[in-house]
Amino acid sequence: MGGSPSGTPRVRFAPSPTGYFHVGSARTALFNWLFARQTGGTFVLRIEDTDTERNREDWVDGILSAMAWLGLDPDEGPYRQSDRVADHHAAVDRLWAAGALYACDCTREQVEARTAGNATPGYDGHCRARGLERGPGRALRFAVPQGGTVVVHDIVRGDVEFPLGAIEDFVVVKSSGQPLFVLANTVDDMAMGITHVIRGEDLLPSTPKGMLIWQALQGPDAALPAFAHLPMLVNEQRKKLSKRRDPVAVESYREQGFLPEAFVNYLALLGWSHPSGRELLDVGELVAAFRLEDVNHSPAFFDVQKLTHLNGEYVRRLDVDAFVGACRPWTTGPGAPWPAERFDEATFRELAPLVQERVDVLGAVPAMVDFVFLDEPPTDEAAWSSVASDPVSADVLDAALAAYAGCAWDAPMLHQATAAVAEQVGRKLGKAQAPVRVAVTGRRVGPPLFESMAVLGRERTLRRLRAARERLAGGVADAAGAAGRDIGERRGAGAGHRDGAGAVSGGRPAAGPVPPDGGA
RNA sequence: GGCCCCAUCGUCUAGUGGCCUAGGACACCACCCUCUCAAGGUGGAGACACGGGUUCGAAUCCCGUUGGGGCUGCCA
Numbered sequence: 001m002g003g004s005p006s007g008t009p010r011v012r013f014a015p016s017p018t019g020y021f022h023v024g025s026a027r028t029a030l031f032n033w034l035f036a037r038q039t040g041g042t043f044v045l046r047i048e049d050t051d052t053e054r055n056r057e058d059w060v061d062g063i064l065s066a067m068a069w070l071g072l073d074p075d076e077g078p079y080r081q082s083d084r085v086a087d088h089h090a091a092v093d094r095l096w097a098a099g100a101l102y103a104c105d106c107t108r109e110q111v112e113a114r115t116a117g118n119a120t121p122g123y124d125g126h127c128r129a130r131g132l133e134r135g136p137g138r139a140l141r142f143a144v145p146q147g148g149t150v151v152v153h154d155i156v157r158g159d160v161e162f163p164l165g166a167i168e169d170f171v172v173v174k175s176s177g178q179p180l181f182v183l184a185n186t187v188d189d190m191a192m193g194i195t196h197v198i199r200g201e202d203l204l205p206s207t208p209k210g211m212l213i214w215q216a217l218q219g220p221d222a223a224l225p226a227f228a229h230l231p232m233l234v235n236e237q238r239k240k241l242s243k244r245r246d247p248v249a250v251e252s253y254r255e256q257g258f259l260p261e262a263f264v265n266y267l268a269l270l271g272w273s274h275p276s277g278r279e280l281l282d283v284g285e286l287v288a289a290f291r292l293e294d295v296n297h298s299p300a301f302f303d304v305q306k307l308t309h310l311n312g313e314y315v316r317r318l319d320v321d322a323f324v325g326a327c328r329p330w331t332t333g334p335g336a337p338w339p340a341e342r343f344d345e346a347t348f349r350e351l352a353p354l355v356q357e358r359v360d361v362l363g364a365v366p367a368m369v370d371f372v373f374l375d376e377p378p379t380d381e382a383a384w385s386s387v388a389s390d391p392v393s394a395d396v397l398d399a400a401l402a403a404y405a406g407c408a409w410d411a412p413m414l415h416q417a418t419a420a421v422a423e424q425v426g427r428k429l430g431k432a433q434a435p436v437r438v439a440v441t442g443r444r445v446g447p448p449l450f451e452s453m454a455v456l457g458r459e460r461t462l463r464r465l466r467a468a469r470e471r472l473a474g475g476v477a478d479a480a481g482a483a484g485r486d487i488g489e490r491r492g493a494g495a496g497h498r499d500g501a502g503a504v505s506g507g508r509p510a511a512g513p514v515p516p517d518g519g520a
Numbered sequence: 521g522g523c524c525c526c527a528u529c530g531u532c533u534a535g536u537g538g539c540c541u542a543g544g545a546c547a548c549c550a551c552c553c554u555c556u557c558a559a560g561g562u563g564g565a566g567a568c569a570c571g572g573g574u575u576c577g578a579a580u581c582c583c584g585u586u587g588g589g590g591c592u593g594c595c596a
Contacts, residue, residue, distance in 0.1 A: 139594050180593090181596050182596095202590055205524060205592075239590095279546090305546060358557065448556080
């Protein structure tokens with residue numbers, strides 16, 4: 001801790017552990033981190049855990065693991081604000097001694113009763129001249145100077161002026177004796193030698209309060225940090241991202257199979273853009289080109305569709321080994337739709353390149369290859385009924401059974417054999433392959449069929465074709481008796497997965513309790 | 521209500537007085553490619569909130585209006 005003797009920037013990310021790690025917090029953390037990396041500065045992580053009512057230790061772990069996942073490694077910390085309360089109290093004593101504070105015993109009700117209908121809302125200064133002593137049950141308020149303005153020199157917005165008359169005598173210490181956010185936050189920034197405060201725009205209105213405290217502690221000539229207030233992240237209603245309605249937990253994106261590199265790339269594009277206009281940017285390019293003064297002023301919508309597209313770009317660029325590795329949580333994890341012992345990575349690897357360009361989130365991978373690792377193919381009832389209602393299906397399956405019985409078992413030969421089947425039934429290959437695809441893979445979309453059958457093997461393919469043929473003979477109404485597993489029951493995290501018209505809708509990420517913003 | 525911020529295609533943005541009949545990306549539509557679905561290719565539709573100024577000239581500067589948002593807690 002301490003100042004910045006070398007003159008290099010010291011920034012901090014200061015989340016409070018009151019919920020899942022929020023995408024807005026992640027963006028704030030990223031911009032701090034980018035700034036630090038690009039200036040050779042220091043990135044400090046400080047957990048603001050002084051609200052004992054709302055903090056939980058597992059949220060701290062969540063913050064740490066999400067940051068690690070994103071690669072936002074702190075140079076210092078995590079510090080705990082709760083470890084620094086002695087420092088906060090010492091600062092309070094100094095402020096009290098300097099006459100910057102006064103004690104107040106007003107209840108909320110009393111204040112409301114007195115100020116109802118006031119032109120300027122907020123505390124009315126009732127206790128300011130009462131000369132109350134500090135003591136139990138009495139809050140401490142900051143005596144805001146009358147008249148004049150505080151101007152915040154903001155790197156992204158320019159100078160922002162706040163008339164002091166509009167700032168109430170805010171509470172700095174609760175009647176319980178506990179210091180509040182503006183106090184603790186300011187004192188910590190001071191103690192840690194923070195030179196640049198980069199945070200969400202929602203904190204802009206509290207900035208003059210912090211500045212007042214800073215100056216009361218260090219004098220009017222105090223070297224204040226530079227401020228940079230980042231535009232809010234908003235939902236489709238243009239409101240600040242809400243943990244209630246909006247999918248804001250970084251962890252849920254991780255679980256859906258977004259890649260951290262893509263997530264970081266997308267986050268960087270929210271409120272900033274690369275001078276070249278390129279959008280696919282690796283972290284090195286981000287660090288090299290990022291400038292706080294280039295940050296936009298207006299709120300940005302967190303567009304999952306665009307994030308999903310970008311993720312697809314990253315997924316497709318992975319080499320096969322990296323892709324196979326990245327898929328492991330979904331292919332070998334507890335959420336995999338097949339029994340663990342049936343999964344074989346070498347087999348998966350054969351299909352991987354074909355899967356890779358068909359998914360944009362890793363969570364969609366199992367549905368692309370489950371037909372290989374399940375004993376019976378999955379059953380998409382919509383797909384089956386469209387096959388069942390087509391009179392040609394039976395002929396296709398019969399012809400395919402015959403054609404596949406003796407042909408060489410590789411994709412080109414299967415292609416050729418199936419083309420012959422198509423010709424035999426008088427259909428284009430695209431139409432003719434449908435019954436075979438559904439019979440073999442259970443789905444009407446997926447990796448290329450002939451490669452899929454090649455991997456599945458002749459034995460299993462033929463067995464499935466026969467089963468489908470029998471089911472077809474049994475009539476179209478026997479769906480309930482089918483052996484397959486209904487796709488709808490084991491739908492994994494599926495946002496962004498693509499399986500065509502009849503597909504079951506993708507799951508939405510679970511929204512858990514999340515702090516309003518975090519990262520003071 | 522008060523204080524503050526913001527305002528280019530549906531979305532993210534480029535644009536810092538003439539290069540703008542406003543560029544890119546996502547999404548959307550059409551076509552091509554094609555064993556499904558994707559990916560890829562080509563093309564299309566789509567925006568400077570409004571009104572005043574300043575200027576030879578404004579998306580770009582100023583003012584106002586309107587609209588949106590944030591804050592207004594003895595939360596952070």
